[in-house]
Amino acid sequence: MIKNFRALVTKQNKDGAFENIIEQKTTKELPEGDLLIRVEYSSLNYKDALAASGVKGITNKYPHTPGIDAAGVVEESNNIAFPPGASVIVTGFDLGMNTSGGFSEYIRVPSEWAIKCPDNLTTKEAMMIGTAGLTAGLSTLSIVEDLIIENAKIIVSGATGGVGSIGVKLCSQLGAKVTAITGKVEETDFLKELGALEIIDRNDFIDNTRLPLSKGMYDAAIDVVGGNILSSIIASMHYNGIITICGNVRSPKFETSVFPFILRGNSLIGIDSAKRNLEDRENVWNHFATNWKLNELDKICNTVDLDGVIPEIKKILKGEQTGRVLLQL
């Protein structure tokens, strides 16, 4: 049965500028796939803002509906593992990139992209966490593989942002002593509420760190920004330090040398949430539903509707977002 629904559509106008408009669409216009999902919640990630602004290298064809995250209920299915009525989470793969994404009341996707929403997690909680939280979770998974997290000293950059805020909250809840690097020292109370014990202004951190090796201070790091902040993090690790990297909002380039690695045995681990295997994703979502259950998530989320997400897109691109933006469809 064909259904009408609302979606955010990014279009290029006749002057070449990209605009975001809410449009009526029909399920006939959605791409092929064996699952038709009624989206209950999505969330805003940095990548969505790039796709919604026409930044090259994310989405090749416009008009396009962004949204790399979606959680909702299966309405039509050709896969018995996901019967109609099942609650599912879809993040990454090509959703919202070149496949019509989650800023929409309906998506149609291959069932290989879907994960059953764990019993003890609602679709709302899943999207409060979203790709940002999944990425923080995958980073934490890499850390806990090699380190006892309780009382470990962990430093998180971009701490007030999506990945950063969930990273600070999760590691703090797991018993780590978390240091937050931020450009928003005015958000000290927010970061303390997440559990950060120490808050450092990002410029002070850079100014007070000698490259390529400085005083060893931290056991692990979740870096979301790259550039000279990552260089300073690498220089500040204890022996056997673990540094996970996932983003480049500051710069994709960073300076280091072999010394933090050959003199301190540090490891640098790249995190990709979009194409990560389903087993690892399910593992992280199951953790979020059980022993990593995050309390008071609503305190770090600003809930908006389709119209309300448009101004948030501009804000995240400028690095001005604090916490997560939950999109209720």
Ligand SMILES: NC(=O)c1ccc[n+]([C@@H]2O[C@H](COP(=O)([O-])OP(=O)(O)OC[C@H]3O[C@@H](n4cnc5c(N)ncnc54)[C@H](OP(=O)(O)O)[C@@H]3O)[C@@H](O)[C@H]2O)c1
């Ligand atoms: N690899 C993956 O699978 C994956 C998944 C999700 C996200 N990412 C990447 O991770 C990064 C963060 O994503 P997000 O969704 O967390 O974005 P976000 O919500 O905008 O958070 C980024 C935070 O970084 C800080 N920041 C912004 N501009 C900066 C600058 N010029 N220098 C230093 N810090 C700056 C800000 O926090 P403060 O003001 O607190 O410093 C900002 O809130 C993006 O590059 C994104 O593409 C990668």
